[in-house]
Amino acid sequence: MVIHLLAHIDRNMLLGFSPQIVKDLALSNAQYGFLVGAVWVMSFGVMAMVMGSLADRFSRPRVIAAGVLIWSACTLASGHAQTFEQLAIARFFVASGEAALVPAAAALLTELFCEKRRGTAMGLFFMGIPLGVGCSFLLAGSFGATHGWRTTFYVLGILGIAIALPLGFLKEDRSKLAPHERGAPFVAQALAVMRTVSRDRALCFTIVGFVLVHLVFASFSFTQLWLVNERGMNAAGIATRIGALQLTFGTLGALVGGAMADRLAAKLRGGRASFMALLVVTCAPMMLAYRFVPADSPLFYIGMCAGFFLPLAVYGPAAAAITSMAPQKMRSTVFGFTMLSINVFAFAIGNVVVGMVADHFIKAGATAPLTGVLIATDVLAISSALFFALAARATGRQRAAAMKNIQPAR
Template sequence: MPDAAQRVARGSPPSSSADRRTSSPQPTLKKQPKGRTSRGNTMTDDTIGERPADPAPRRTAYHYYVVAVLVLIYAVNFLDRQIMAILVAPIGKDLHLSDTQLGMLSGVAFALFYATLGLPIARLADRYNRVRIIAVSCAIWSGFTVCCGLAGNFLQLAAARIGVGIGEAGGSPPSYSIIADYFPPQDRGYAMSLYSLGIPLGITLGTAFGALVANTYGWRVAFFAAGAPGIVLAVLLVTTVREPLRGGLDRLKQASITSSLPTALRAFFSNPVLRSTALSAGLSAFCGYGATAWAPAYLIRTLGMTLPEVALWYSLVNGVAMATGIFLSGWVADRWARTNPGAYALMPAIGLLITLPFFIGFLTAHSWTLALLLFVVPGLTFSMYLAPALSVIQNAVHPSERSTSGAILLLMINLIGLSGGPFLVGWVSDALAPRFGAESLRFGLAALIPAILLAVVVLFRGAVLLRRRAAAAQA
C-alpha cells in the first residue's frame, strides 16, 4: 500500500487521521538535536539530500486546484493592497492628505506590520495547520479592508491599513510552503510562478474594480466591496484544501527541525545565497512597488488620464504584462537552471537592464497613450524576480523551515521595497511640487532609476553565488 507521502503526491486523501497529522516524522529517519541540522545550520542545502524521493511524482488536477484556490486568495490579498493606489486621488482630495502621507499609507503603514508579523505567524505555520492559518488571515485582512472605507482622517485610515497588513502577514509564507509540498523541487519555479499570477490578477482587479466603483459610488464603497470576497474564499479554502505532508517530495537528511526565531534569522542571513537572494528581491521590489503605487496617479495627474480610462486601459495593459513576466520568469528559469544554476538571478537581472530605456521613455512621454505603451516592458520585468527568488528559497531550506524562510524573504521585500519605494516617490514629489507642480511626479518616479541599477548589480552577484554553490555540491 502506498505510504502517506506518495498518496499526497498523487493528490489522494490521507487514509487515516494519523496520516493527516503532517508534522509526524518518518520513523526511519534519525532526528538531530533540536534546532540544528547534521552540520549545525538550520537553513542550508545540507538539510536536503539523503532520503530518496520520487523522481517524477504524478501531478493531478487536485494539485492545480490547490494552486488555483491559493492564487485567488493571493489575488484578493493584492486587490486589497493595490486598491489604495488607484484611490490615491479621491482619498487625498477628500481627507486633505499630502503625497508623503499617501505614500506612507501605500507603503510604510502597511508594510511594517505585514513584514514583521509575518515571521511569528510563519513560525506557527511551520508547526501547525497551514490551511487554517491562511483562512483566518484572509478573513482578518478582508475585514480591515472594509474598515478602510469607514476612515475619516489620516490616523484612522493608517490604523485600518495596519490591520490589513497584520492579516495579510499570514497569507503568503504558508502558501509557499504548501505549494512546495505539492510540487517537486524541479517544478517549484513553475509552481511559484503560477501562484504569483495572483499578483497581476489582484492588481488588475484592484485597479479596474477600484476605479469603476470609486467613479460611480465613491472611494468608501470601493473598500467595502473589495473586502467581501476574502470571507468567501477563506471558507472555500478551509473546506476543500487538504494539508499536505511536510517534505513528502524532498530528500531529507532528517525528519524535522525546530529552532528559535533568532536562530532561524541568523542561519538565513549567514547563508550567502539566501542573503543575496533576499537583498536582490528587496531592491527589485523597491522599483516595482514604487512604480506601480504611483503610475496611476502619474497618468491621471500629470498626463490627464481619467479614472474610467485607468480602469480600462492601465489595468489591462499592466495586468497582462505583469502576468506574462511572472509566468515566464519561473518557467524559463526552471529550464535554464538545468544548464546554468545562476539562471534564477540572471533572469530578473536581464529583465531590469532591458526595462531601463522603456521606463525612462515612460517618464518623458507627453501623452498617456505613449506612456502606457512604453510601460508594457517595465510592467513585464519589474516582477520577474519573485518566482525565481521563491524557488531558490524553498529549495534551499528544510521543509519544516519553509514558511519562516518565505516570511524572511517577504520581510526584505516589504521593508526595502514596499516601505521604501512608494514613500521615496511621494517624498520626492512633495519636495519638488512647489517648483514643478503636477510634473513633480515625473521626478519622484525617476528617483527609482538608481535602485534599478543597484538591483542589477546584486542580481549578477547572486548568479555567481548560485553557480559556486552548484559547483561545490558536485565536487
C-alpha cells in the same frame, strides 16, 4: 491563487482610488505614501515572520484562513474611514491578515512540486499579484466609478469573509512531524533564519536583489498621480487603462518568468539567479525611456508594460530559488523574512521617501516633481541585476564545489 488574487485586490484598491481618497480625506502626498507604504511594514513585515513561523509549526491552511478573515473584516472597515487615522488603523490590520498567506503558500508549493517545475508553480501562484492589481484598477474605473470607493470596500470585505469560513475546514496536522522537521518557537526560529541567511551568500544576494526589484512597485504607487498631475490624463480613464495593462503584462510576466526559469536554470551556470539578472538588464532600457518620451509615443506604453512585466517575471524564479535554498523546517519563516525586508526597504521607506521628496519639490516650485523622483526609483530597482549576478556567481561556485565533492576517488 484565487485567495492571492483577492488579497491583492483588497491591498491595491487604495491605489486604484488614489485621487478620490486623497481628495475626500484631504491627504498630503506624505500621508498617502504612509498609507500605501509605512503602515504595511509596521504590520505586514513583522507579521509575515510571525505567521511564517506558525506555518512552519502548525496547519498552514488554517493559518491562511485566519489571515483571510482578519484582512477581509478590516477591508470592510476601511470603507467606514472618515479620517487619515481611521484609514491607517484599518489598513494596519488588513496588512496583518494578508501576512499569513504568502509564507505558508510558498512553502506548500515547494513541497508539492519538484525542482524542475517549481518556478512555473510559483509563477502561477504569483499571478494573483498582477490579476489583483489589474482588477483593483478595473474595479475603480468601472464599479467604483458608479458606486464609489466606500461601497467597493464593503463588497470586497463581505466576499472575503464568505471565503474565509469554509477555508478553515482544510486540514494539515504538522504536529505529527518529527521535531527536526518542524519549526521552532518564534524567537528561536527567527534567530535560526538570521544565521542561515547570513551564512548562505547565494540566498542572501537573491533576497537583496528581490527586495530591490520591488522598488518598481514603490514608483508604481505614484504612477496614477504622475499620469494625472504631470501628464494630464483623466483619472477614471487612466485607471482602467493601467488596470488592463497590468492585468495583461503582469500576468504574462508571472507565467513567462516562472516557466522560462525552469527551462533555463539548469543550462545557466548561476541557475535562476542568472536568469533574473538577464531579465532586469533586458527590461531596463525600456523602463527608463518611458519616463522621457511623449505620452502618445508607442515607446511610452512599451516602457510602461516592461515595468509591469519585470517584477512579476522575477517572482516565480525568486520564490523558487529562496524556498529551495532554505532548510525545510524554516521555509515559511525565511520567506516571511523576505517579505519583511521587501516591506521595510521597498514599500515603507520607498513610498514615504518618494512622497516626501515629491512634496519638497512641489514646495520648491518644480514643474514636474514626481518625474525626477520616479526615475531615481527606477534606477535603484534596475540595480537589482548586480545582486542577482552576485547570487549567480555564488550559486555557480556552490554547484562546482558539490560536483567536485561527488567525483569518485582515484
